[in-house]
Amino acid sequence: MSCRNEIQVFSDDAASAQAAFENTVAEVRRIEILWSRYRPDSIVTRINESAGRKPVAVDEETAGLLDYAAAAWRESAGLFDITSGVFRRVWNFSSRRLPSKEAVSACLPLVGWDKVVWRRPEIYLPLPGMEIDFGGLGKEYAADRAARLLLEGERIALVNLGGDIVASAPRPGDEPWQIGIRDPAAAQLAGHLPLYSGALATSGDYERCIEADGRRYGHILSSRSGWPVAGGPASVSVIAENCLLAGTLASVAMLKGAEAERWLDSMGTVHHLVW
Numbered sequence: 001m002s003c004r005n006e007i008q009v010f011s012d013d014a015a016s017a018q019a020a021f022e023n024t025v026a027e028v029r030r031i032e033i034l035w036s037r038y039r040p041d042s043i044v045t046r047i048n049e050s051a052g053r054k055p056v057a058v059d060e061e062t063a064g065l066l067d068y069a070a071a072a073w074r075e076s077a078g079l080f081d082i083t084s085g086v087f088r089r090v091w092n093f094s095s096r097r098l099p100s101k102e103a104v105s106a107c108l109p110l111v112g113w114d115k116v117v118w119r120r121p122e123i124y125l126p127l128p129g130m131e132i133d134f135g136g137l138g139k140e141y142a143a144d145r146a147a148r149l150l151l152e153g154e155r156i157a158l159v160n161l162g163g164d165i166v167a168s169a170p171r172p173g174d175e176p177w178q179i180g181i182r183d184p185a186a187a188q189l190a191g192h193l194p195l196y197s198g199a200l201a202t203s204g205d206y207e208r209c210i211e212a213d214g215r216r217y218g219h220i221l222s223s224r225s226g227w228p229v230a231g232g233p234a235s236v237s238v239i240a241e242n243c244l245l246a247g248t249l250a251s252v253a254m255l256k257g258a259e260a261e262r263w264l265d266s267m268g269t270v271h272h273l274v275w
Contacts, residue, residue, distance in 0.1 A: 003139075003161065004162060005028070005160065005161045006160040007021055007024055007025070007150075007157065007159050007160070008158040008160075009021055009150065009155055010155065010156040010157070010171075011156075017155070020149070020150055020155060020157075024149050027142070027145055027149055028161065031141065031145065032138070032142070034061070034062070035065075035134045035138045037131075037133055043056075043058055043062050044132060044133070047123055047125065047132055048132065050124075051125035051126075051127065051128055051129060051131065052125065052127055052128030052129070052130070054124070055117065055122040055123060056123055056124070057121045058121055058122070065137055065138075065141060066118055069082045069113070069132075070113065070118060072248050072252075073114075076248075076252045076255075078113070078114075079222075080252050081111065081112065081113050082132045082134065082136065082137070083110070083111050083115070083116065083130060083133075083223070084111050084221060084223040085131050085133030085135065086107050086130070087104070087107050089107060090103040090104055090106075090107060091104075091221065093209060094208075096211075098210060098217065104226035107226055108225075108226055109127070110130045110131075112223070115130070116130075136247065136248070136251050137247070139164050140164050140244045140247035140248075142161055143159050143161045143165065143199065144166055144199070144243045146159045146161070147167070147199075147243075150168050151168040151169070155168060156168065156170070156171065157169070158177055163201070164202075164246075165177075165179060165195065165200045165201070166199045166242070166243050167196065167197050167199075168197065169196075176194035176196045177195045177196075178192050178193075179192055179193050179194075179200050179237075181193065181202070181235070181274065182202075182204075183274060190272075190274045193237060193239060193270065193272055195239060198239060198241050199239065199240055199241070199242050199245075200237060200238070200243075200246060201240075201243055201246035202235055202236065202238075202250060203235065203250035203251045203253070204220075204234055204235030204236070204254070205218020205219060205228065205234060205235070215230075220254045222255060229254070229255055229257040230257060231257045231258040232254055232255075232257035233253075233254065233260050233261070234274050234275060235254075235273070236250045236254050236272075236273055237271060237272045237273075238250045238269050238270070238271045239271070240269065249267065249269060250271075253271070261273055
């Protein structure tokens with residue numbers, strides 16, 4: 001998952017807890033193999049390499065995530081779009097240099113879920129160079145799957161995949177897990193949220209950014225313009241019943257910019273924003 005991961009399991013049976021841990025790790029690895037864009041053998045790579053040539057039939061699990069992506073695109077009025085990963089071709093946050101307006105604009109015709117032909121079980125990207133990317137969904141889905149496996153054994157557990165967190169139950173003594181929220185501007189906590197069960201996901205622009213001409217350019221890019229949204233929070237953390245939903249809400253809130261908090265309030269979520 002290209003991040004630091006953690007699983008905490010409380011159990012009176014050490015052997016059972018170890019077996020559960022190993023099964024959970026295997027499940028997370030299975031999902032990464034299935035959907036990683038970095039692997040030549042993943043279904044995502046096969047879909048992207050077939051862009052402009054032919055449709056690709058997918059398995060039921062991948063179809064379920066594509067259905068979710070389509071619903072997220074629709075409900076967010078196009079803000080959440082798994083075809084926007086093509087902007088990686090021109091945005092290199094390690095270089096500390098902004099792309100040209102021309103380079104960003106050249107990617108725009110390749111972006112838009114509305115261009116995708118999705119008829120279960122086949123998906124077709126009609127333009128050569130189009131891509132899908134489960135980067136905003138896969139890790140969250142994996143966290144949910146991992147927690148579900150642990151919950152089947154009625155274990156008290158916390159799964160943390162790079163900040164995408166799911167608790168199967170409260171801590172021993174019916175105490176909540178205290179989840180710290182990092183302050184993007186300093187090496188300290190900006191606050192915390194108590195989590196009894198369910199999920200917490202955070203989306204932020206502070207891990208990868210470019211500062212130029214007195215402005216900060218974060219890595220969360222608008223699918224409509226190819227540029228970061230201005231005036232929004234530095235990070236958004238959301239609690240929801242599952243991590244897939246929490247992550248989507250946090251991502252859409254970041255893309256809402258200055259309207260992030262008002263929108264989350266209207267959704268009735270428990271959330272924490274850092275500006």
